[in-house]
Amino acid sequence: MDSEDALRGSTAKVVELLGCQIVEGGKPRDQHLTVDAVMHEFGITRPMAREALQTLHQKGLINLQPRIGATVQALERWDLLDPDVIAWRLEVAPDSQMRSLTELREVIEPRAARLAALSRSAEVCHDLTSQARTLLALSEEPDFAQPREGAAIRQRFRDVDAAFHRTLLAGSRNELFLRLSHPVVMALNHRIDRDWAGGHQDVTVTSARAAVGADTVQSYPTRPEPIAMWLHMGLAYAVDQGLATASEAFAEAILAEIRGGRLQDPAVLDHLRAGLDEFNANGLPTAHRDGFRDAMAALVRARRAPVVVMGVTGCGKTTVGQYLAESLRVPFEEGDRFHSRRNRESMERGDRLDDRSRSPWLAAIAGRMRAAGSEEGLVITCSSLRRIYREMLRVARADAFFVHLELGQDEATARVAGRQSHYMPASLVPSQFEDLEPLQDDEVGMTIDATLPVERIVAEVQTELARHTRGR
Ligand SMILES: Nc1ncnc2c1ncn2[C@@H]1O[C@H](COP(=O)(O)OP(=O)(O)O)[C@@H](O)[C@H]1O
Ligand SMILES: O=C(O)[C@H](O)[C@@H](O)[C@H](O)[C@H](O)COP(=O)(O)O
Structure with missing residues (x-):
């Protein structure tokens, strides 16, 4: 045919x-x-x-x-x-449709969770808790990620996950919320189908504003993230315990988990802390209490590594650093402000700095990093051109995460020459490349093409940071 x-x-x-x-x-x-x-x-x-x-x-x-x-x-x-219109839009513009669907979920699911906890129907509580336990058990199946042997497990996981979220919306006892279960399930399934099918891993951000909101929908991992499973357990049992605040906080955290970096958002963590204060972990099945407690403790105590944005002059440290700090909601510090007047004047004259003249500057930056609270976080710019400079900063904070903005010499020269009212002359650009020792594989951090749009750089850094934080 x-x-x-x-x-x-x-x-x-x-x-x-x-x-x-x-x-x-x-x-x-x-x-x-x-x-x-x-x-x-x-x-x-x-x-x-x-x-x-x-x-x-x-x-x-x-x-x-x-x-x-x-x-x-x-x-x-x-x-x-x-459903057809959603399916077609998922087909032709998956990222924008997924973003809309996820934003919709972010509005309705936490609210539905709250209402479900307030009405606390026996049937909904029974279904949610049993679905959450099943999801956790399926996610721990050894064969889960095996292409062939895991297919049936993954299919079942997909179905139970859809049922869980549908039950939650039904539990709100609001027929309009329930009416939205179809798009919610389509979003869940699309994420699973796309990524378990080895689909694309693109990070898509449409606007600068979007990047500031960490507006990426994370790809689904080959195996569900344990933290996501524990959050489902928390949500189910919080509804079961009739805890509106905790239910809402768990639902919010589940959505945050799928958005790059947002689970580290202080506002989300504050809600979760408040929810956990009222939550009774002894209400969980005995076998799951320790796992849940450990996962939640690790999450709410998540240390925020200081981020050092590095690279030659003009690579975008200030521009990217400010954006990143705003997006992560952590303080921003401009490393150049720690230069002595003498250093500044040297550079202004066109005299390059050396190890000696940089030493007090690096010590001051290290001091600032040491002063940053481990939960408060910090984004600081520092060219950190040589590896020994980075070692100095790591002595201050062993958990420092370096973001190397990689740029070619011609582009750096053009950018510095085009920049107004800055003390650094373009004539010093070649010396920066002579000193540069790029970030290496065994150093914690990442290297990224500095010619990408700023919002894309920030989105990728957030995704990588979130991955790094989870893996710690
Ligand atoms: N990703 C980027 N794409 C295009 N231009 C950029 C990008 N990042 C920074 N710039 C521009 O390059 C110049 C140097 O950026 P800046 O943030 O001052 O770099 P640095 O702090 O590393 O010296 C500025 O004019 C800035 O607007
Ligand atoms: O170690 C250095 O030689 C300087 O710190 C240099 O790397 C830094 O880049 C300048 O202070 C200019 O500032 P911008 O990097 O912001 O252009």
Whole structure:
């Protein structure tokens, strides 16, 4: 059967193809979609073409008028909660649709959790706790990540996870929340299907504002993160204990976990701490109490490693550092401010610094890093060109995380020359490259292309930091 034959007899397929074209922007708003055109484009009969257009009209994608034909409608008119429309948008623009769905979940799930705890229906409590225990057990199955042997385990995990989140929404006793369970489950499934199928790992950020909000939806790991499973357990048992604040905090943390770095957000952790204060871990099955307590203790006590943004002059340390600090909600410190007047004047004159002149500067930066509270965090800029300089900073804080912004010499020269009101002359750029000893594999941190958009750099750093924090 060739593809035209396959289309024949399948109005649904034509609806899907047309739907995808429309949500992708492939059909201009002013273009008329006539029954004849659809018949010809897809090689289908007139009644089928009519039915296809009728279906798209019902979904709000087109406006169908008798004798005139159809025109594509503006996005606001689409039935954006229609399962097909969601599926098509996931197909053509997965990252933006996933972001919308996740933002929706962030609004409704914590609220639903709160309401579920307040109404505390016996059936909902029973289902949630048993689903959470099943999820934990499945995630610990040795074969979980095995491509073939694990398939049935993963499928079951996917189903139980969907059931868990649906139960939570049903537990709110708000029919409108329950109505949203379909998009929620589609978001859950998409994340699992895409990533367990070896799908893409792109970090997508659309705007600077988005990056500041750590606006990335993390790829699903090959095996569920233990912390996510413990948070599901906490949520289920908090609802069971009728604890509104704790239930809301666990639901919020589950959503934060899938967003790069946001589980380290002080606001999320504060809510979780407050929730844990009222939570009775003895309400958990005996076998799970210690695991839960250890996981929560590690999470709420999560130390925030100081981040040192390093690299040659002009690589973007200040620009990226400020953004990153704002995004992580930690203090920002400009390392240049610790230079002595003498150092500054040297550079201004075009005289390069050396180990000796840098030594007091590095000591001052080390002092600032030492002073940063381990839970408060810090982003500090420091060119840290040589490895021994980084060793000095690591003596102050062994947990320092270095972000090396890697830039070519020509680009650095252009950036420094183009920068107004800064003491560093472009003539010193070559000396910076002579001194530079790039961050090495055995040093904690990451190297990233400094020509990427700032928001993308920040998003990737956050993802890497979150991974690093979890792995510690
Ligand atoms: N990722 C980037 N893409 C394009 N321009 C950038 C980027 N990061 C920084 N810049 C620009 O390069 C110049 C140097 O950046 P700056 O943050 O002052 O670097 P540094 O603190 O490392 O000397 C500034 O004009 C800044 O706007
Ligand atoms: O060790 C050094 O030679 C300086 O610290 C140098 O690396 C630093 O880059 C300058 O202070 C200029 O400041 P910017 O890096 O912000 O341009």
